[in-house]
Amino acid sequence: MIYIIGSGPSGVATAKALLARGIAVTMIDAGVELEKSKQLLLNSLQVAWRPEVAKKLKHNIHQEDNVKLSYGSDYPYQQVDKVLKIISDKNIYCKPSLAKGGLSTIWGAFNMPYASEDIHDWPFPISYLEPYYKKVLEFMPLAASKFDSTNSAPLYTDQLFTYQHSKQADILLQHMSAHKQNLFPQGFEYGSARLAVSFNSLSGLPHCSYCGYCQHGCPYQIIYSSQDTLRELEKEKNFTYIKNILVSKLIENKAGIIIKASHLHSGNELEFYGKQVFLAAGAVFSTKILLASLNLYNKPVLLKDSQHFMFPCFLYKATSKVKSEKLHTLAQAYIKLTEKNILSNRAHFEVFTYMDHYESQFKKIFKLFYPLVQYGLTPVLNRMLILQGFLHSQDSEGCLISLQEDNKTIKLQQYQFQADEKLKQIGKYLFKHRRLLGFFPVWSFLQVSKIMRSYHYGGSFPMSKNKDIVATDLLGKPYGFTRLHVVDATVFPSIPAHAITLSIMANAYRIANECNIYE
Structure with missing residues (x-):
């Protein structure tokens, strides 16, 4: 029996690769799902749109420490506090998931592969991943548009969905296209957001x-x-x-691997026995399982993070009536910045135009005075963008994660690195080139997120050509194991500055496709 632990992006990519090889697999998972009452509301909306029903699935993003919910539910994070005790420094935000689908239930859908320069410090070149980007995009949708200046990140598929930009995004992209010959020498690349969304109807499916x-x-x-x-x-x-x-621990012997586990709700201890195991539990839970399996209690390992930050900008050219515009509210565009005088690696920005969360934030700021100022905010909203930025892990803070001897408690401690000065320099650089970019960054409203808030983290057991007890080989095998492969971001040698999901899936597919199978 071949087991996969976890149903997130790396887990399903591993399963696709193994099934393509004709290998039977069993996936074991916590599998927390959306509440039935919410699912029934969702099902009814797909039959007939009713605004009063749709409102019941909304949430205000500023509540609960900016926790992003799914259909107004916190189910992606449920049960975690019952099985895992997290002790962390105040500047660390740790919200792992036990949901069916993992954190892909709440991600932003930005779907771009890594380029060669993004993984310059990895033990293999981008050519190792390229065939598997193509494999993953055979079952994962990709929507893209004509505005794309990035030659370093191919699409890897001809099966593209298309979408319409918001009016604000059109203004921005047209401006940058008109100035691209001047933007490139300053280290800027840009394009329409690449999104994992099936925008257009297929065979009668919703669109x-x-x-x-x-x-x-x-x-x-x-x-x-x-x-x-x-x-x-x-x-x-x-x-x-x-x-x-x-799953709590893995024990390998000559014939296979014993999977120590428990029932999520009853707590009853369970055991599974597999010839081979693929660990895809997400970086936090996979790290916990590995530390227990290697008996590395109270041994801190470095969990690398891509620093997340946000700031408002204002278009030089205004549009109108954004509040009534029909639009999607995922990222509309991206900007990449290569500036070696500031950063060791490329920074990545995702551009968001109007969404109803902006009004929620203004209501929070103005409180009782909001009714007095709301009409005056209309010109502001007609120009306002939000840029969400990410830095490479080499330019970011990280944290040390350790497992206590109770096998339930993890400690997270801030690793000594400060990104503040780099962020200030980025702000100055964007301001300097504001006319070329077409927007004015308001750096005084910069929000720097806590460590791990990007959800782009991993690298605690990085792939390496060198043997080390806190590393894996190029097929994700940890020290001392021959039948275990770690296939999620736990094995990434570093965390590049943009979307992580597609590359997690490509690497998982690669490992499952190229490893030897023990029958």
Whole structure:
């Protein structure tokens, strides 16, 4: 029996690769799902749109420490506090998931591969991943547009969905296209956001209505989640899915691997026995399982993070009536910055135009005075963009993660590195080139997120050509194991500055496709 632990993006990509090789697999997973009451509301919306029903699936993003919910539910994070005690420094934000589909249930859908320069410090070149980007994009949707200046990151598929930009995004992209000959020498690349969204209808399936609900959860469920692939996998005769399983430790012997686990709800201890195991539990839970399996209690390992930050900008050219515009509210565009005098690696920015969360934030700021100022805010909203930025892990703070001897408690401590000065220099550089970019950055409103808030983290057991007890080989095998492969971001040698999901899936597919199988 071949086991996969976890149903997130790396888990389903691993399953696709193994099934393509004719290998039967069993996936074990905690598998927490959206509440039935919410799912029924969602199902009814897909039959007939009713605004009063749709409102019940919304949330205000400023609540609960900016926790992003899915359809107004915190189910992606449920049960974690019952099975894992997290002790962390105040500047660390740790929200792992036990959901079916993992954190792909709440991601932003930005879907871009790494380029060669992004993984210059990895033990293999981009050519190792390129065939597997193509494999993943055979079952993962990709929407892209004509505005794309990035030659270093190919599309890797001809099966593209298209989408319409917001009016603000059109203004921005047209401006940058008009100035691209001057932007490139200053280290800027730009383009339409590449999104894992099935915007256009296929075979009678729902399509995007540009309702603006993306940040709350798509009512038509056309934003990709690994749950989509899992539903397809469950139709395969060689695939078995078992939920409500929480894995704690792996013990390898000559014949296979003993999987120590418990039932998620009852707590009853369980054991599974596999010839081979692929660990895809997400970077926090996979690190915890590895530390226990290697008996590395109270041994801190470095968890690398891509620093996340946000700031408002204002277009030089205004549009009108953004509040009533039909649009999607995912990223509309991206900008990349290469400036070696500031950063060791490229920075990545995702551009967001109007969404209803902006008004929620203004209500929070002005409180009782909001009714007095709301009409005066209309010209502001007609020009306002939000840029969400990410730095490479080499330019970011990280944290040390350790497992205590109770096998339930993890400690997270801030690693000694400060990104503040780099962020100030980025702000000055954007301001200097504001006319070329077409927007004015308001750096005084910069929000620097806590460590791990980007959800782009990993690298605690990095792939390496050198043997080390806190490393893996190029196929994700940890020190002392021959039948275990770690396939999620836990094995990334570093965390580049942009979307991580597609590359996690490509690397997982690569490992599952190229490793030896023990029958």
